Structures are given as C-alpha cells and as structure tokens.
Amino acid sequence: MTAVKLAWRNVFRHTRRTVITAAAISVGLSAMILMNSMMNGVDKLASQNIIDYETSHLEIFADGYYREEGVFPLDTIIDNPGLILKKIEQISNVKSVAPRVKFQASISNGIDELPVIGVGVDIKKEKEVFKIVNSVVKGSFLQHEGDVLIGKDLSRDMDLDIGSYLTIITKDRNGxxxxxDLTVSGIINTGHPLFDRNAALISIEQAQELLAIFDGVTELSVRVRDDRNLVRTKERLVQAVGKEYEVYTWRELNAAIFEISGFKRMAQFMIALVVVIIAAVGIINTMLMAVMERIPEIGTLKAMGFNNQGIVKMFVYEGGIIGIFGSLLGCLIGLLLSLYLVHFGIDMSAMFGNADIVYPMKFIIVGEIDYWTVLSVFLFGVFVSVFVTLWPVRKATRLQPVDALRHV
Amino acid sequence: MRDTKSIHVALLILAINTFTFAQTGTEIIERVDDNTVVVSSGYNAKMLVSIGGTVREKRFFGYTEGKKLAYMEFSYPARDKGTRFLKIEDEMWMYLPTVERATKIAGHMLRQSMMGSDFSYDDIVENERLIKLYDIELVGTDSLYGKECFALELTAKVPEVSYYFRKIWVDKDMYVAVKAELYAKSGKLMKEIAISDFKRIGRYKYPTSIRMVNKLRKDTYTELILEDVELDIKIPDRIFTKAYLERK
Structure with a gap:
C-alpha cells in the first residue's frame, strides 16, 4: 500500500510533466479509436449497401457466369429459373429469392449517351429481397411496362425528371x-454509387425482351433469415441447385473491397502505433527523469529498509497511473470524436473525389463504435505505460543506498 | 381473233418489261456491291466530327483488303497521332501510343463511339455481305437529293446482326447506295448514313464522302471524306498483323 501511496504522490509532484506525458498517450489512443470507428463505419455501410441493393446475402448464377466484378455476360445465364426456384425456397434459412437481369447498356436523353448497368427487376419479388423500393425519393417504383427508375445522380447528370423520356440501348444476346423508349417513373437515392449514378432499373420482362433471353435471368438473389451462418446456407444451396449453378456469398462477390479495407485497417493501425510508440518514448523519458532526480530519495528509502520490490512497485505504479490517466483521456476523446462521427458523419468526398466508383458507398463517413476495441485500446495503453517503465526502474534497483545517498 | 392477238402481244410486251425491269431487291444490292466492294484499297481520310455546332477535324490513313482486313492510323490532331486500329474478320484491336500495347475491342466496347465520332466500332467491324444477312425487299422508288432511287427494306434473316432492320436507297442510274437508315430490333432509328460523293475508279464507283448521324444524340454528325483513294493495289501482308500494329 505504501508503494501505491508514494506513486500517487509522486505523480502529482510535477503536474505539468505528468499531464504532458499522459496527453501524448491520449493522442495516440484516441487516434486509434477514431480510425477504428471510421473503418467500422465504412465497412458497415459498404456491407449494408451491397446486401440491400446489389447482391443480397447470396447469389446464384449459371455455372461459368461469374468471371469478375462488373462483367455481365449473356452467354451463360440461368435460362429457366423456375427449375430451381422451388428448391431454393424450400431451404429453411432462405427468406426470399428475387431474380434479376443485369446487362451493359447505355441511356440517351436525346442529347447525350451515357453507359449504365441495366438492371431488370421482378416487381413483386424485388421488395422481398432488396430495399430499392424504399429508396424512391421522387415519383414511384416501377409500375408499368416502359417505366424506368434511375438514381438521383444520374437524373442530375442527364437532366432527367419524373415523366422524362429516355432511350435505353443495348445489344441483345445475339449482338x-x-x-x-422509356419513361422515368421514379428517382432513387440509395447511397450506393452504382445505383445512384450508374444504373437504370426496368421490369424484368422488359429486360428479357430487350436482350432476347426469353425467361432467362442472370442471377437469383437470396435473402436469408439469419445471416450469421451464411456459409452453411451456401452449402445447402449448392447441394440443392446442383452443379449447373454456382453460389456465392456477398462477401465472396466483394472480396476485393474487403481486401482493400483490410489493407487500410493495417495501414491506419501502423500509423496509430507509431504515435503510441512516440508516446511510450515520452513515458520512458519522464520515468527516467523521475529516477534520476530521485536518486537520493531512493537511497533514503533503501536505507530505511525499502526493498527492491518496493522500489519497482513504486515506479511501476507511477507509470501505471500516468498510463491510466492518459488512456482514460484518450479513450474519452476517441469516443467523443467517434460519437460525433456516428451522429453527424463527415463528408470526405472532396478528399476522395470519385473513389466511390470502386467502393460501394459514398464518402460521407458515419462512424461505428466497437466497444471491445475501445476496451482493448485502453488496456493496451496502460500495458505499454507500465511495460516501458521497467527499463528506467532497473536503474533504480541497481543503486547502492550508500552511493545514492552521496549523490547530489 | 384480232382481239386475242393484241392481248397476246400486250402480254408479251408486259412479260419482256417485267423480265427487264423487275429486279429483286437482292439483285439491286448485288449490283451495288459490284460497284463498291473492292479487292483492296489505300486512302487518306479526313473525319469531321461535329458536336453541337463545333467541328473538329481528325486525319488518318488506312488500308483495306476485302471486307475482312483493315488497318487505320491517325495522324492528326497531335493528341490522336499514332492511334492505330486493326481489324481482322470480326475482331478489332486498338493501339494507343501512350499504352504501347494493343488492346482488343470486344463485347460492349464495340458499341462505343470511335474517336468521339458518330461511328461505333461495330460500324467498322461489320464485314459480311448484306445479302447473306438480310432478306431484301424492294418497296418502291423515291426521289432523293434530286435522284431517282430504289427504296429497299432489309430485315435480318440470321440472328447475329448488329442492326435488325435497314432501309437503303439506291441511285437508279449509278447503282450506288446514297442513303441508309439503321434500326434497332425495337424499330428505333439509330443511325443515318448519307453518301454524297463517289469517285469513278476503274470499274468502281467508290463512295468518298460519307455522313454518319447517330440519331440517339442531338446535334452531332460525322463526315468522312476519303482522299487519294487507290483501289485494287497490292498491300503487304504484314500490315494486317498485330506485330505491325504494335511496332515502335
């Protein structure tokens, strides 16, 4: 107990020095927490966008269809989706299935032509699997043959509004x-750049006619009830549909994005680590100074019967107290900044420009706090503070009381 | 008796008339092909791309052999200089001097505009004779640009065509196509081509001024003017190779 008391008093002998040392840790840790919240937010939003608008949880293609992202071949499609639809729906974890037809096209407003991804959607099933229906901000969802839904960015770029005419141009299966000619029935705002800027949604029947693929579809999107064990559901689907089809989870279809995200996390962690190391050097410095200036005191304590263990404890506690202060402050600042991100978000579009073309979200970053990370960052801060104290302390334990007392 | 005789004569005249003048659409297109499909060619060309009233000029030269092989190289403006194209059968490659490697233009890239013009790559890649791809019907005559023309309607008879339906107007005297309209399967007019000048070279009447209008855009047209045309010349085989396309 004496050691704790002594440590506590020592900490406040040089308040300014303590505060500066602790602040260095705070800066490092709050940066770690903020970056973590940002990356979590980015990943969560991207995942949500992919699931809600692009792929749902699982997708089924004809065998050989999926080559890479952004390629939409018409030579290997699911010619008769009715054959497997029943089998898919019978799987217990499957909530609903929606067919889609995706194709490369361009749209013209009579003045300019712009390349887009055409998406044929099943008007009834679509709303059971995707959230496009809820994202209509103007006009209404597809209702009649000849209706088209476009994103708000595309409508702005092409100067199109509800009731405007546009022409969708493509090549059918034969080339x-x-x-x-279609009428814009609604404008959507999804937050997914593909749909807001780059896609034209029409009824699946119209898409099938446009492409001369009869009842064929390019994919079946599956929404599950419980998304915690997608891989098992995928295995059951693979068994159910057989070898003529291939099944992917949304994560597999977007592997590239999560790979990028992994690299980013790594890079950001490294940056934060450097900050923490600098802070650690600050602690070493402070503790070393404390040891140096207290050499006569240490001599006195030792002469009075304080053993080495007691000395070590005293300094380690001192480092620990600074570490706890700094870490607490750091976590608090990190949390407050993250909370700001969660509630308001920051618009990074100016910084990233058109990077959202590769990333399925817009660069308005909304944070997502992972409290386990905050806790581990706190413990990490305290651990580092204590650990780096050990080296200066070694110096103190090696002192002979006689030499120390003589030291001026 | 005399009545029947005169009827016979009348029928005979009619029969001869029909025999001489009632050509089918296919025959007309064949005669057009005879006039314009050359063994080989070499040319300099000027391309005037007009978008919203602003005209930009591009220059290139090229060689063709039959309808299957073609080579083009841009020489003006500086930005496009050295851009080359090679077509072999229905495949097309593009070489950009900045990339220093040929890339194949395939799939949906073929739909795109070539060098910002109203021509798509498709329009250039096409190499099959029309009579193999279309049912051709003569639907009447029209007066066009002060010339009497046959009006023909072409409907695809095989699935693999770029344009499902075409209208072609053929000059009655010269047997050359002077205008064509290209339609999508849905019946939407996509492109309009007008040929306003021909050059008589040997047995050919070769189109030298072609105006292409992409009807899906507004206020654009591209005028292609061929100069220094040489026909049925010997072109070295190495020109139509990827190695030549990628040469330094």
Missing part, C-alpha cells in the same frame, strides 16, 4: 442492337 443485335435493341433500344426501348
């Missing part, structure tokens, strides 16, 4: 040009 023959086909083009339909």
């Amino acid at each position: 023959t040009y086909n083009a339909f």
Whole structure:
C-alpha cells in the first residue's frame, strides 16, 4: 500500500510533466479509436449497401457466369429459373429469392449517351429481397411496362425528371442492337454509387425482351433469415441447385473491397502505433527523469529498509497511473470524436473525389463504435505505460543506498 | 381473233418489261456491291466530327483488303497521332501510343463511339455481305437529293446482326447506295448514313464522302471524306498483323 501511496504522490509532484506525458498517450489512443470507428463505419455501410441493393446475402448464377466484378455476360445465364426456384425456397434459412437481369447498356436523353448497368427487376419479388423500393425519393417504383427508375445522380447528370423520356440501348444476346423508349417513373437515392449514378432499373420482362433471353435471368438473389451462418446456407444451396449453378456469398462477390479495407485497417493501425510508440518514448523519458532526480530519495528509502520490490512497485505504479490517466483521456476523446462521427458523419468526398466508383458507398463517413476495441485500446495503453517503465526502474534497483545517498 | 392477238402481244410486251425491269431487291444490292466492294484499297481520310455546332477535324490513313482486313492510323490532331486500329474478320484491336500495347475491342466496347465520332466500332467491324444477312425487299422508288432511287427494306434473316432492320436507297442510274437508315430490333432509328460523293475508279464507283448521324444524340454528325483513294493495289501482308500494329 505504501508503494501505491508514494506513486500517487509522486505523480502529482510535477503536474505539468505528468499531464504532458499522459496527453501524448491520449493522442495516440484516441487516434486509434477514431480510425477504428471510421473503418467500422465504412465497412458497415459498404456491407449494408451491397446486401440491400446489389447482391443480397447470396447469389446464384449459371455455372461459368461469374468471371469478375462488373462483367455481365449473356452467354451463360440461368435460362429457366423456375427449375430451381422451388428448391431454393424450400431451404429453411432462405427468406426470399428475387431474380434479376443485369446487362451493359447505355441511356440517351436525346442529347447525350451515357453507359449504365441495366438492371431488370421482378416487381413483386424485388421488395422481398432488396430495399430499392424504399429508396424512391421522387415519383414511384416501377409500375408499368416502359417505366424506368434511375438514381438521383444520374437524373442530375442527364437532366432527367419524373415523366422524362429516355432511350435505353443495348445489344441483345445475339449482338443485335435493341433500344426501348422509356419513361422515368421514379428517382432513387440509395447511397450506393452504382445505383445512384450508374444504373437504370426496368421490369424484368422488359429486360428479357430487350436482350432476347426469353425467361432467362442472370442471377437469383437470396435473402436469408439469419445471416450469421451464411456459409452453411451456401452449402445447402449448392447441394440443392446442383452443379449447373454456382453460389456465392456477398462477401465472396466483394472480396476485393474487403481486401482493400483490410489493407487500410493495417495501414491506419501502423500509423496509430507509431504515435503510441512516440508516446511510450515520452513515458520512458519522464520515468527516467523521475529516477534520476530521485536518486537520493531512493537511497533514503533503501536505507530505511525499502526493498527492491518496493522500489519497482513504486515506479511501476507511477507509470501505471500516468498510463491510466492518459488512456482514460484518450479513450474519452476517441469516443467523443467517434460519437460525433456516428451522429453527424463527415463528408470526405472532396478528399476522395470519385473513389466511390470502386467502393460501394459514398464518402460521407458515419462512424461505428466497437466497444471491445475501445476496451482493448485502453488496456493496451496502460500495458505499454507500465511495460516501458521497467527499463528506467532497473536503474533504480541497481543503486547502492550508500552511493545514492552521496549523490547530489 | 384480232382481239386475242393484241392481248397476246400486250402480254408479251408486259412479260419482256417485267423480265427487264423487275429486279429483286437482292439483285439491286448485288449490283451495288459490284460497284463498291473492292479487292483492296489505300486512302487518306479526313473525319469531321461535329458536336453541337463545333467541328473538329481528325486525319488518318488506312488500308483495306476485302471486307475482312483493315488497318487505320491517325495522324492528326497531335493528341490522336499514332492511334492505330486493326481489324481482322470480326475482331478489332486498338493501339494507343501512350499504352504501347494493343488492346482488343470486344463485347460492349464495340458499341462505343470511335474517336468521339458518330461511328461505333461495330460500324467498322461489320464485314459480311448484306445479302447473306438480310432478306431484301424492294418497296418502291423515291426521289432523293434530286435522284431517282430504289427504296429497299432489309430485315435480318440470321440472328447475329448488329442492326435488325435497314432501309437503303439506291441511285437508279449509278447503282450506288446514297442513303441508309439503321434500326434497332425495337424499330428505333439509330443511325443515318448519307453518301454524297463517289469517285469513278476503274470499274468502281467508290463512295468518298460519307455522313454518319447517330440519331440517339442531338446535334452531332460525322463526315468522312476519303482522299487519294487507290483501289485494287497490292498491300503487304504484314500490315494486317498485330506485330505491325504494335511496332515502335
């Protein structure tokens, strides 16, 4: 107990020095927490966007369809989705299935032509699997043959509004040009750049006619009831549909994005680590100074019968107290900044420009706090503070009381 | 008796008339092909790309052999200088001097505009004779640019065509196509081509001024003017190779 009391008093002998040392740790830790919240937010939003608008939880293609992202071949499609639809729906974890037809196209407003991804959606099933229906901000969802839904960015770029006409142009399965005049029935705002800027949604029947693929679809999107064990559901799907089809989880289809995200996390962690190391050097410095200036005191304590263990404890506690202060402050600042992110978000679009073309979200970063990370960052801060104290302390334990007392 | 005789004569005249003049659409297109499909060619060309009233000029030269092989190289403006294209059958490659490697133009890239013009790569890649791809019907005559023309309607008879339906107007005297309209399967007019000048070279009447209009855009057209055309010349085989396309 004496050691704790002594440590506590020692900490406040040089308040300013203590505060500066602790603040260095705080800066490092709060940066770690903030970066973590940012990355969590980015990943969560990207995942949500992918699941809610792009792929749902699982996707089924004809065998050989999926080559890489952004390629939409028409030579290997699911010609008769009715054959496997029943089998898929019978799997217990499957909530609902929606067919889609994706194709490369361009749209013209009579003045300019712009490349887009055409998406044919099943008007009834779509809302059971995706959230496009809820993202209509103007007008209404597809209702009649000849309706088209476009994103708000595309509507701005092409100067299109509800009731405007546009022409969708593509080549059908045989390579023959086909083009339909459509009326804009609704404008969507999803937060997913593909759909807000780059896609035109039409009824699946119209897409099938446009592409001359009869009842064919390019994919079946599956929403599950419980997404915690997607891999098992995937295995059951693979068994159910057989070898003529391939099944992917949304994560597999977006592996590249999560790989990027992993690299980013790594890089950000490294930066934060450097800050923490600098802070640690600060602690070493402070503790070393404390040891140096207290050499006569240490001599006195030792002469009075204080053993080495007691000395070590005293300094380690002192480092620990500084560490706890600094870590607490750091976590608090990190949390407050993260909370700001959670509630307000920051618009990074100016910084990233059009980076959202590769990342399935817009760069308004909304934070997502992981409290386990905050706790581990706190413990990490305290541990580092204590650990780096050990070296200066060694010096103190090696002192002979006689030499120390003579030291001026 | 005399009545029947005169009827016979009348029928005979009619029969001869029909025999001489009632050509089918296919025959007309064949005669057009005879006039314009050359063994090989070499040319300098000027391309005037007009977008919203602003005209930009591009220059290139090229060689063709039959309808299957073609080579083009841009020489003006400086930005496009050295951009080359090679077509072999229905495949097309593009070489950009900045990339220093040929890339294949495939799939949906073929739909895109070539060098910002109203021509798509598709329009250039196409190499099959029309009579193999289309049912051709003569639907009447029209007066176009002060010339009497056959009006023909072409409907795809095989699935693998770029344009499902075409209208072509053929000059009655010269047997050359002077105008064509290209339609999508849905019946939407996509492109309009007008040929306003021909050059008589040997047995050919070769189109030298072609105006292409992409009807899906507004206020654009591209005018292609061929100069220094040489026909049925010997072109070294090495020109139509990827190695030549990628040469330094």
